[in-house]
Amino acid sequence: MNTSGLHSSQCSLVRGAPFWRPLRTPYALHISSRCRTQRFDTLPIYAGEVILEVKDLEAKVAESGQTILRGVNLTIREGETHAIMGTNGSGKSTLSKCLVGHPDYEVTSGSVTYKGQDLLSLAPEERARAGLFMSFQSPVEVPGVSNSDFLRLAANARRKQLGQEELGPLEFYGYVMPKLAALKMSPDFLNRDVNANFSGGEKKRNEILQLSVLEADIAVLDEIDSGLDIDALRDVADAVNSLKRPNSATLMVTHYKRLLNYVVPEAVHIMEAGRIIYSGGLEVADILESDGYEGIKSRMREEAEKQPVGAT
Ligand SMILES: Nc1ncnc2c1ncn2[C@@H]1O[C@H](COP(=O)(O)OP(=O)(O)OP(=O)(O)O)[C@@H](O)[C@H]1O
Numbered sequence: 001m002n003t004s005g006l007h008s009s010q011c012s013l014v015r016g017a018p019f020w021r022p023l024r025t026p027y028a029l030h031i032s033s034r035c036r037t038q039r040f041d042t043l044p045i046y047a048g049e050v051i052l053e054v055k056d057l058e059a060k061v062a063e064s065g066q067t068i069l070r071g072v073n074l075t076i077r078e079g080e081t082h083a084i085m086g087t088n089g090s091g092k093s094t095l096s097k098c099l100v101g102h103p104d105y106e107v108t109s110g111s112v113t114y115k116g117q118d119l120l121s122l123a124p125e126e127r128a129r130a131g132l133f134m135s136f137q138s139p140v141e142v143p144g145v146s147n148s149d150f151l152r153l154a155a156n157a158r159r160k161q162l163g164q165e166e167l168g169p170l171e172f173y174g175y176v177m178p179k180l181a182a183l184k185m186s187p188d189f190l191n192r193d194v195n196a197n198f199s200g201g202e203k204k205r206n207e208i209l210q211l212s213v214l215e216a217d218i219a220v221l222d223e224i225d226s227g228l229d230i231d232a233l234r235d236v237a238d239a240v241n242s243l244k245r246p247n248s249a250t251l252m253v254t255h256y257k258r259l260l261n262y263v264v265p266e267a268v269h270i271m272e273a274g275r276i277i278y279s280g281g282l283e284v285a286d287i288l289e290s291d292g293y294e295g296i297k298s299r300m301r302e303e304a305e306k307q308p309v310g311a312t
Contacts, residue, residue, distance in 0.1 A: 048077040048078030048079040048080065048246070048247070048249075049077065049078050049247075050075055050076070050077050050078075050113075051076055051077060051078045051114065051115055051217065051218055051247075051248075051249045052074070052075070052076040052099075052112070052113070052114050052119075052218055052249065052251075053074075053075050053076075053111075053112070053113040054072050054073060054074040054075075054095075054099075054110070054111075054112050055073055055110055055111045055112075055113075056071050056072075056073060056109065056110040056111070057069050057071065057072040057073075057095070057098065057107065057109075057110035057111070057112060058070055058071055058072075058107070058108045058109045058110050058274075059094060059095075059098045059105050059106060059107045059108060060105065060106055060108055061104060061105060061106075062103065062104055062105055062106045063104070067108070067274070068091045068094040068105070068274055069091050069094055069095060069098065069107075069110075069274045069275075070091075070273065070274035070275050071110070071274070071275055072091075072095055072110070072271075072274070072275060072276055073276060074269065074276060076218070076249045076251060077249065078246065078247045078248065078249055079244075079246050079247070079248075079249065080249050080250075080265075080266045080267065081244070081249065081250040081251075081252065081263060081264070081265040081266055082249070082250070082251050082252070082265055082266065082267045082268070082269065083251075083252045083253075083254055083259075083260055083265040083267070083268045083269070083285065084251065084252070084253045084254075084268075084269045084270075084271055084276070085253075085254060085255065085268060085269070085270055085271070085284075085285065085288060086269075086270055086271030086272055087271075087272060087293060090271040090272050090273060090274065091271055091273070091274040091275075092222070092253045092271050093137060093222055093253065094274075095271070096134055096220045096222045096251070096253060097134070098112075099112065099119070099127075099132065099134070099220055099251075100124060100127055100128070100132060100134040100220065101120075101122070101123065101124035101127055102124070103124075107120055114127075114130065114132065114218070115130070115131075115217070117130075119132070128157075128158075128214075129157055129158060129161040130161070130217075131158070131214075131215075131216050131217030131218060131248075132216065132217070132218050132220070133210070133211050133214055133216030133218070133219050133220065134219075134220040134221075134222065135204075135207035135208065135210070135211060135219070135220070135221045135222060135224055136207065136222060137222045137223045137226065137253075139195050139203040139204075139206065139207055140194075140195060141193070141194065141195040141196045141197075141198070142193060142194035142195060142196065143193050143196045144193060145193055145194050146190070146191060146192070146193055146194070147189055147190050147191070147192055147193070147194050147206070147209075148169075148172070148173075148176075148190040148191065150194050151172075151176060151190075151209070151210065151213045152167060152169065152172040152176075154210065154213065154214060155167060155172065155175070155213045155214060158214050158215070158216075173190075175213075176190065176209075176213060179209060179212040179213060180209065182212070182238075182239055182242060183205050183208060183209055183212070183235060183236075183239050184205075184235050185205055185206075185209060189202075189206065189209070194206075200226075200227035200228075201227055201228050201229065201232045204224055204225075204226075204227065204228055204232070204236060205232070205235070205236060207221075207224065208224070208236055208239045208240065208243075211240075211243060212239065212243055215243075216248070217247065217248045217249070218248065218249045218250070218251065219240070219243070219248070219249075219250045219251070220251045220253075221240065221250065221251070221252045221253065222253045223253055223254060223255070224236060224240070224252065224254075224259070225237075225254055225256060225258065225259040226255075233258065233259065233262065234262060237259065237262030237263045238262070240263050241262070241263055250263070250265075252265065256289075257285040257286065257288065257289045260282060260285050264282065265282065266281070267279055267280070267281065268280060268281065268282060268284040268285050269284075270284065270288070270293075270296050272293075277296075277300070278296055278299070278300055284296070287299055
């Protein structure tokens, strides 16, 4: 199969491509960059193991050397859904792409631990085989490669990694049909070339179909809600929810709370100038919706004033 037109992480599998349990104990969420961490003792903690830990991550555009990420800290546990919101250009997509090993970016310092292993030492295809999936804001079109071939090869690469039997064309058909039905996608999608001449909404559904077929352990969904009409948003959200497992996690990048009404996150993070500057629960998205980023800043100022003198 010619996969030359595919993005490296998207075709990586082809080349080789919440449930939650709340406890009322303190939950440390990072607020404001590398030097300051604030504890929110009122937030619930989730009992799952840490699946992804990003520490002081800094990254630049490989070609220009422009620094984009300036010390991102993020901890995600199994069973959790996290949302990252933030102004245009704050680095949300760059963070997502650094996680999957996009070649346009170079990590200059910090670490990312995924299921206890150093994620940054893995090639993009190894990350994908290990269960990391990213849906792209603008999924690429791959004329000449059918969706069914692409999905089956990707699914088999992942199954091989998991020690499962690979699926032949007929078995794969039986495997994928219920997934198509769950996404309210026509079986015709299988015969079409990957994303070629798909509408924006069809591309987004197709991304979730890939996630569904790959049964990823962590799904990084970059603006999966953009361009979707309200019914499509519900379908996609239902599919994302149905794919959650106790030992998997979801990281969503979005600008709008409407997605979070359907796929409800345990934590919402605000990104600005390459850092997560504020984290909290769903109320953070409410503040954003009602008062914009100025509302978040004013909340931060209020909380800083309440901090005991000398607290870090
Ligand atoms: N490959 C690249 N080459 C040059 N500049 C880049 C590249 N990727 C990202 N940038 C720049 O880095 C900054 C962050 O971009 P990024 O796409 O991560 O932002 P974002 O928070 O996802 O924005 P949006 O909400 O608009 O999608 C922007 O100024 C962007 O122009």
